[in-house]
Amino acid sequence: MNLDLIELVSIAAALSAILMAGSTHLSMNIALYSLQTFLLSLATYSLAGLRAESHFIWVALAIVVLKALGIPLFLHWIMVKIGVNSDPGTTLAPPLAMHCCVLLMGLSYFLAQSLPSSSLEGHSWANATAAISLLLSGLILMLTRRIALSQIIGFLVIENGIYLFALTQTSGMPLVVEMGVLLDVLVGVMISGLLVFRIQRSFEHIDVTQLTELRD
Amino acid sequence: MKELDPNEIYRWLIFLPSLLILPALVLGLLRKTKARLQNRIGAPLFQLLFDLKKLSGKGETLSDAISWIFRSTAALNLSMLLLLSLVCPWLVFKPALGTSDLFYVMYVFAAIRFFTLLAALDSASPFAAFGASREATLSILVEPALMLSFAALAVNAKSSELSRVFEFAANSGVEASAIWAFAGMGILLSSLVELSRMPIDDPTTHLELTMVHEAMILEASGRTLALLEYGQALRMTILFGLVTQCFMHVFPAVIALSLGLKVLLSFLGILFIAISLGIFEVLSVKLRWRRNPDFIAYALTMGLLASLIAVGKGLLS
Amino acid sequence: MSSIDSISCLTIALSFWLIQALVSIFAGRKCSNKLSSAFFLFPSLLLCLSAISGWNKDLLVSAPRFFQFGQEVLTMHLDKLSAVYLLLLGLVSTALSFFSPVYMKHLSDRVNSGHFWSALALFMIAMTMLLLSANAVAFLVFWELMSLSSLALVASEHKQRRVQQAGIIYLGATRIATAFLMAGFLAMHAFSHSWVFSDWGQSAFPIWPSFLILIGLCIKAGIWPFHIWLPYAHPAAPSPVSALMSGVMIKIALYAVIRILVSQNLASELLGHVALALGLVSSLWGVLFALVQQDLKKLLAYSSVENLGLILMAIGLAIVAKAQGLPEISLLALSAAILHSFNHGIFKSLLFLSAGAVDCTVHSRDMQQLGGLARKMPLTMAAFLTGAFAISALPPLGGFIGKWMLYQGLLRTAWESSSLAERALGLTSVGTLALVGALALASFAKAFGISFLGNARSKAVAEHASETANGMIFAQIFLSLCALVSGLFAAPAAMQAASVASRALQFNTRTPALAVISLLDQTLYALLLFALIYGVYLAASKRKTYITWECGFGSLSPRCQSSPISFAQPMARIFSLILRFKLLVEITGKDRRNFPEHIKVEPQMVSLLESRVYLPTISWIQNLSRAFAKLQAGSIHLYLLYVCATLVILVLVGTRL
Structure with missing residues (x-):
């Protein structure tokens, strides 16, 4: 088996998500997210050539600008503002969460095998594995973290997984839809970032495990 | 007795001196790099050899609590390490001796650790016992990572003989390269822990309470200490040699090289790892004890990834 | 030697033990330990001899009709598989006959020596016959004899409360084990209409009876989650008994797994997976608990759980691999199980005997009190070191090859x-086994290092420790040599184990290389x-x-x-989820923070299974029985009413059918 560039890139993105689950430094996680998104835009760019769809180039460019640069910078700004840089994690310690992610990647192997095959360019088990693994790693990241900012990052990783899946397993979405989704994500992150900022101001912490007292 | 191959004689002629020079050079380069980056001149490159000479001339001061275990450990561990240096394929051209089974090698390493722990407990020193307890803790964390990394390589080669595993066979594509790379990373990270090097333990501090390996050998002096120091340097060289071999296998281009170039590369690789470790040690800080599992987790992740690919190899295409 | 030899050897050995059992129970406290051990030694040697001479033979002997269990004649079957375990039994009991007299002298005021020797002889008869029985009825009879005689041995010091408790727990475990086993055997009989094991593989049958049999045998073998009797029974039992129980008895339970389930083809792939999983969990669980023990014999007991887990894992792998058509792996795994059973039997007995020797001289097994025995008991220390080295599976001793x-x-x-x-x-199990190996190494480095090295931690040890009597030393050296030989000649031993395994797996072709x-x-x-260095x-x-720095x-x-606790603390903390290990610190004094007067630190460990599973179940059963007990009011009229009501119901049911 020989992997082509797209497969290599998407697997590298999945690996970066696994490393994110093990890192307790928020700045590290933001940087890894940025790298991961950049890798996805690279995959999009090379698919543009292979499938001869020129609008993928614009999508790739938008991803780089908005998701690989814009969102990380914004998150970094929030992080500096609230003065928190490490997330100790909840009951499942980050190292174990990372090992869980590796095992889930193995599970994604199985899931990817059961997908219907197609002759579509970029539609391969490696890409499907990477996409499902990204999605699951994002979930693990959201599940095992304590700081609200990490939840945002986890959500973004899930979004990346979904994007990769849509990109490789289908024939791609129209430019308008892509842009709409991107905008949605951007606005979502903005709002939740500001919310985190507000939570920090009113509760003096952003520990989501302690938000249970708000249930009434 | 079969006739000696002239090639075999050349191998021994290069191999035996490198057993003495290479450990000294690895440790020397590491320390020199650290010193130069900290704006110090640093000790000479072959300081280890001078130390060994000095220690050999000294008498020994022994604790009144020890039994025969303490001194025999030094000799026994070195003899096992020398055996391992003959068995493990850590250099390309090394003369082979008997079986180099993966599990055998792992358990000889474990036997060395067993005796080190006993020697530490033998001196009745609380510091040494602390060190022993920490060493045992680190070993239980690092053992699965090391084992999985090697096992992934064994599955890749379909043999548990390390000399077969590390043979330069034709590389079967990206999958094999990835296995080698992940396993190499896993072994490298694990060996940092095994050798109690930097983010786990700082061997240059002078606080017995925090150290691992240096605390365990606190009671050793004179020739016993010389044996232990040399043994540690040799262990480092063997492990770095294995890591180098792993990384050499990542690149299909290297496999096609001639033997002479491979030999050169494997020497240079070991020295390169020593220098980069020196740079890393200057830049990084020692982790708090409770954070160590977080670091070792990365080694296990590498091992798991390598085995994940190894397991799927051949079944998926 | 002709085939008659090994059978007559066995007959003589068994009758010797029978005589000993009868004579010593009447002798009571007057029973001489030296004489008894000499009387015990002879059949033990005969056992070894019969195992060696019966090697390579396949003997099926029916006892005279006099020995009849119901409709079944007592049939004995001696083949290579039983010969391996007979040899192990013979070697361990030979060592015991040298070890026991001195040990019993040390216990003389607390234990009735006549009862001890009688129960020991019965125990030996039961185990020997269990290894030879070829049908289910005989198997169950001797299984019960083995359980009850070993219970009598565990409860030797029955005046102590601790021992009583251990005895009750052990008794409970054996009852449940027998119940499962009996249910399984009855079901198999119902399906195959035969009590003979070798007929069972012939007919079609559902898979659930094999699970009943597996559970029954696992309870006896101390496999997770049924292992809780082990850490109670071993510290309570006298050391020679622990050596025999841990070294041989629990392995006989797994021998039965091979004999009944594997070699009769009763084991399905699912059963293999279950065995593999149970083995993996019990090896990890056992070694984790071994690591944090303070009592030397408790540590050894938990380590037995670990090793039995490894053996069961090997058996499970053999079953799975055979079902999947991988005969070589199957052969490798079953040989591993057999070889490791034998080797573990040797060095675990050795370790128990050494622990007993330490207990005998310094009257303590608490590692917190020990230390510095290396200089005072050099030979015992060498023996324990050999055992610890072997059980950590370090080459070249016996534990490695399996x-x-x-x-x-x-x-x-x-x-x-x-x-x-x-x-x-497969690969995940390799990683887990590596973890288990490292943990085992740490726990035995701790057991040996803390008890034998350094300085004595208590006055009693510092003043009274000295080398034990010759008999004890000889027994330990004998077993150490066995462990050494079985390690150094691992290759031929593995070949023999493979030939045993290939028969058990019914591979008709010649043994694959x-x-x-x-x-x-x-x-x-x-x-x-x-030597050179x-x-x-x-x-x-x-x-x-x-002095030390x-x-x-x-x-x-x-x-x-x-201390043993402080050594294990960093490791226990990492696995605190399973171990529930805590240090309770209590600081008292006027200014607690700056000038504490007393600091009391106590390790606390809650056994998850006991506190969460077994105790609630037991209390539930007790409540239920209390509710049933209300039916028994003591009034004759009420009882007559019950009889009447039952009769009416039965008649009604009968007419309906």
Whole structure:
């Protein structure tokens, strides 16, 4: 088996998500997210050539600008503002969460095998594995973290997984839809970032495990 | 007795001196790099050899609590390490001796650790016992990572003989390269822990309470200490040699090289790892004890990834 | 030697033990330990002899009609598989006959020696016959005899409360085990209409009886989650008994797994997976608990759980691999199980005997009190070191080869199996086994290092410790030599184990070649190097003796040394989820923070299974029985009413049918 560039890139993105689950430094996680998104835009760019769809180039460019640069910078700004840089994690310690992610990647192997095959360019088990693994790693990241900012990052990783899946397993979405989704994500992150900022101001912490007292 | 191959004689002629020079050079380069980056001149490159000479001339001061275990450990561990240096394929051209089974090698390493722990407990020193307890803790964390990394390589080669595993066979594509790379990373990270090097333990501090390996050998002096120091340097060289071999296998281009170039590369690789470790040690800080599992987790992740690919190899295409 | 020899040897040995059992129970306290042990030694040697002469033979002997259980004649079947275990039993009991007299003298005021020897002889008869029985009825009879005689031995010091409790727990475990086993056997009889094991494989049957049998045998073998009787029974039992129980008895339960389930083809692939999983969990669970023990014998008991887990894992792998059409892996794994049973029997008995020798001289098994025995009991220390080295599976001693074969089997599954899940399982098990190995090494480095090295932690040890009597030393040296020989000649031993295994797996073809590494030459090289370095370099240096470095504070108290708990604490903390290990610190004094007057630190460990599973179940059963007990009011009229009501119901039911 020989992997082509797209497969290599998407697997590298999945690996970066696994490393994110093990890192307790928020700045590290933001940087890894940025790298991961950049890798996805690279995959999009090379698919543009292979499938001869020129609008993928614009999508790739938008991803780089908005998701690989814009969102990380914004998150970094929030992080500096609230003065928190490490997330100790909840009951499942980050190292174990990372090992869980590796095992889930193995599970994604199985899931990817059961997908219907197609002759579509970029539609391969490696890409499907990477996409499902990204999605699951994002979930693990959201599940095992304590700081609200990490939840945002986890959500973004899930979004990346979904994007990769849509990109490789289908024939791609129209430019308008892509842009709409991107905008949605951007606005979502903005709002939740500001919310985190507000939570920090009113509760003096952003520990989501302690938000249970708000249930009434 | 079969006739000696002239090639075999050349191998021994290069191999035996490198057993003495290479450990000294690895440790020397590491320390020199650290010193130069900290704006110090640093000790000479072959300081280890001078130390060994000095220690050999000294008498020994022994604790009144020890039994025969303490001194025999030094000799026994070195003899096992020398055996391992003959068995493990850590250099390309090394003369082979008997079986180099993966599990055998792992358990000889474990036997060395067993005796080190006993020697530490033998001196009745609380510091040494602390060190022993920490060493045992680190070993239980690092053992699965090391084992999985090697096992992934064994599955890749379909043999548990390390000399077969590390043979330069034709590389079967990206999958094999990835296995080698992940396993190499896993072994490298694990060996940092095994050798109690930097983010786990700082061997240059002078606080017995925090150290691992240096605390365990606190009671050793004179020739016993010389044996232990040399043994540690040799262990480092063997492990770095294995890591180098792993990384050499990542690149299909290297496999096609001639033997002479491979030999050169494997020497240079070991020295390169020593220098980069020196740079890393200057830049990084020692982790708090409770954070160590977080670091070792990365080694296990590498091992798991390598085995994940190894397991799927051949079944998926 | 002709085939008659081994059978007559066995008959003589069994009748010797029978006589001993009868005579010593009447002798009571007047029973002489020396005489009894001499009487015990002869049949033990005969047992070894019969195992060796019965090797390579397949003997099926029916006893005279006099020995009849119901409709079944007592049939004995001696083949290679039972010969391996007979040899183990013979070797261990030979060592015991040297060890026991001295040990019993030390216990003379608490234990009735006549009862002890009688129960021991019955125990031996039961185990020997269990290994030979070829039908289910005989098996159950001797199984019960084994359970009850070992219970009598465990409860030797029955005046102590601790021992009573241990006895009750052990009794409960054996009852449940027998119930499962009996249910399984009855079901098998119902399906096959035969009590003879070899008929069972012939007919079709559902898989649930084999699970009942497996559970029954696992309870006896101390497999997770049924292991809780082990850590109670072993510290309570006298050391020779622990050696026999841990070394041989629990292995006989797994022998029965091979004999009944594997070699009769009763084991399905599902059963193999269950066995593999149970083995994996119990090996990890056992070694984790072994690590944090303070009592030397409790540590050894938990380590038995670990090793039995490894053996069951090997059996499970053999079943799975056979079902998937991988005969070589299957053979490798079953040979590993047999070989590891034998080797573990040897060195676990050795360790229990050494612990007993320590207990005998310094009257303590608490590692917190021990230390510094290396200089006072050099031979016992050497024996314990051999055992600890072997049980940590370090080459070249006996423990290595079995584990090596299991590793090989698992690793080869990872590339030979065609199923992805199976491959992943193999490689994950390799990683877990590595963790188990490292933990075992840590716990035995702790057990040996804390009890034998350093300085004595208590006055009793410092003043009273001295080398034990010759009989004890001889027994330990004998077993150490066995462990050494079985390690150094691992390759031929593995070949023999493979031939046993291939019969048990019913491979009709000749034994596939089993590549086993030979450790002999490399051990020799290492020893030569050692002699060279030690003799030439190290021996020549000038030495002087001084105190251990203590930062210049003046001499340290021996209590400053690492304690068994402090040594294991960092590791216990990592696994705190399973171990529930906590240090309870209590600081008292006027100004607690700055000037504490007393600091009390106590390790606390809650056994998850006991507190969460077994105790609630037991209390539930007790409540239920209390509710039932209300039916028994003591009034004759009420009882007559019950009888009447039952009769009416039965008649009604009968007419309906």
